[in-house]
Amino acid sequence: MSDSVVIVGAGQAASQLVASLRTEGYAGTITVVGDEPYIPYQRPPLSKAFLAGDLARERLFIKPEEFYAEAKCHLVLNTRAVAIDRARKVVKLTDDLELNYTTLVLATGSRVRNLPLPGGDLPGCFYLRGIADVEHLQNRIAPGASLVIIGAGYIGLEVAAVAVKRGLKVTVLEALPRVMARAACAEVSAFYLETHRKAGVDIRLNTKLEAIEKNGDALMVRTSEGPLPADTVLIGVGIVPNVELAVVAGLKVDNGIVVDQFGRTDDPAIYAIGDCASLPNTYAPGGRVRLECVQNAIDQAKHTAATICGKPKPYNEVPWFWSDQYDLKLQIAGLHSGGGQLVLRGNPADRSFAVFHLEDGVIVAVEAVNAAPEYMMGRRLIAARARVAPDRLADKAVPMKDMA
Amino acid sequence: MAKIKYIEHNGKEHVVDVKPGMSVMEGAVKNLIPGIDADCGGACACATCHVYVDQAWTGKIEPMQEMEKTMLDFAEAVESNSRLSCQIKVTEALDGFVVRMPKSQH
Incomplete structure (x- = not known):
């Protein structure tokens, strides 16, 4: 049987891995399994230019569809991997399909963290992670409508900037005493807080949530500071890595799927890259980190591709991130x-x-x-x-x- | 449509039609032309879509914004005709535009 790489996940890391495997001279078959209906696309613009309507959907795709055909990469979309049989080197998919692999790469990414709040699943409450989420949200972004955003992180603040510019009444609720508390220092937090407030966004810090309730056709957000009516609620309280497949397969998982500097898990035939991986990095406090960023997805994919092609290249880059607001x-x-x-x-x-x-x-x-x-x-x-x-x-x- | 010629560092030429509204960077990526990485996808955050604009065209495209200028300052092998291709918007007027790619984007 010929050599084959199976990539589970169809995001930024998967797309780069396909490109780099072929650049590095990989001659076997490549299969990408993704649970969304789309070929790999960029997520960063979702909460920025794409939500604002400034970027057409076709411009989100990292590579055109022809790229995958030319790279002889088989795309299995709308499909989830449900189990790994490590002894037989087989990935089991929904619909009872099975894929044989020589090398398996888990590029499963991350998903939104669910907010355990009564009423958090009512119609009108949204999360933002994929194209479909934004397309649903876009229908609600009408001038004059009220939008309550839960969480003052990157996603919440980027959406707030787009929505207030569109003429919505925007309120951001944050449990912590400052915005972007995880990503930014106090000085930068204070600057962004002031910028949003000047733009007309009502940001409420130190606010605890109690529940979301139906309020006629709209919603009512109950908080420690009193009730707040909303036409739409957007919840942006972080992401969690998709590690379940690795856990069930018995791979070592600690926050993310544990890999070495070459992207290898504790099974020599299985790698993990991108948001789902916990990797050594000498620039990280403690020497190990799980990163949620495009830079890491791309660079880790490039290094892992080289390693799979027999040219092991240790990965240890300075991570970088960006956010566009106003x-x-x-x-x-x-x-x-x-x-x-x-x-x-x-x-x-x-x-x-x-x-x-x-x-x-x-x-x-x-x-x-x-x-x-x-x-x-x-x-x-x-x-x-x-x-x-x-x-x-x-x-x-x-x-x-x-x-x- | 605007016809754009991309010349790889090794001299290999690619002539493709690019839709107005797209960036010169997107024209390369969507047409599988190697030599432009564009890691950040066009957010002017990474400086990995560096190109050299053909001398005949340098005065005919929109000038650089401050952000692009300073990002380029820190790219490799920068020349007076260097640009970040994600910041050059394609218009009908760019028909016949020519860019060359640097040896490396990193």
Whole structure:
């Protein structure tokens, strides 16, 4: 039987893996199994340009359909993998189909975290993860309608920016004392809070939810601060990795599917890449991390493809992330423990500034708002584990290029 | 439609029709032309869609915004005619446009 790679999941990591396997010279068969009806597409624009109607659906697809045909990649869409028989090297799919593999790659991604709230599943309550979610939500994004967003993370705030611009009455409820608490430092949080409030978004921090109830044709959100009527509720409280297939197969799972620096699980024939994988990374506090970002999906796929093709390439990159809200581009690179020294460069009032995180004098992360030099040079400095004196880093008179 | 010529670093040429409204980057990716990575998908966040605009065209396309200019500052092998192809919007006026790809995007 010929050599075959089966990829479970059809997102950013899967698409890159197909491309890189062929670039690296892989000659066997490649099969991608995805549970959505679509060929691999980009998720970042879903809560931004696609929701706003500025980006047509066809522009979401990472590669055109012909790419998969040309790469001789068999796409099995609308189909879930339900079990792995590691002894027989077989993946079992819905409809009792079976796929034989030489190498299996789990690129199962993540799904939205469900909010355990009474009424959280009423009609009118939405989550945002896929194309179908946004298309349902778009029908409700009408000027004058009221939208209550639960969770002030990337998804909640990006949707808030689009919706308030569209003329909706937008309220964001957050349980924590600041917005984007997981992704951003206090300075950047405060800046985004003010930006959203100035744009007309009603952001309520430290707010506990009690229930969502029917209110005629609309909804009523009960909170610790009183009731709030809503035509539509969007819940954005994070994502959880899709690890169930790996758990049932007896693979090691700890937050994500545990892999080494080559993307290998504890079964030498099985790899895991993208959002679902927990991987070693020397830039992460503690040395191991699970990442939810495009950069990681792409770079880990490239390295894993090389390894599958017999050219093992350890993966250890500085992760990077971005968020578009209004005319602001937030670019983040690196990881930090939260306990380091913060260095502000620039002035938030100028709508262009950056915050660097230093740990033991080493630059470990940067959060840049409309500040590409700080972000791009920051990435290099983080990769090099550079030490720059805080007063020099903060001095706008010293160009970022001269920081090395 | 606008006819765009993409020239790989090794000299291989690709001429394709690109729909107005798309970016020059999308024209390459949708037509399976190698040499443009575009990791971030066109968000001007990664600088991996770097191209060199043919000298005959440099004055005829929309000038760079600040974000693109500063992202490019930190890309490899930047020349005076360097652009990020995700930021060049295709119009009918771009019919006959020519770009060359750098050796590497990383």
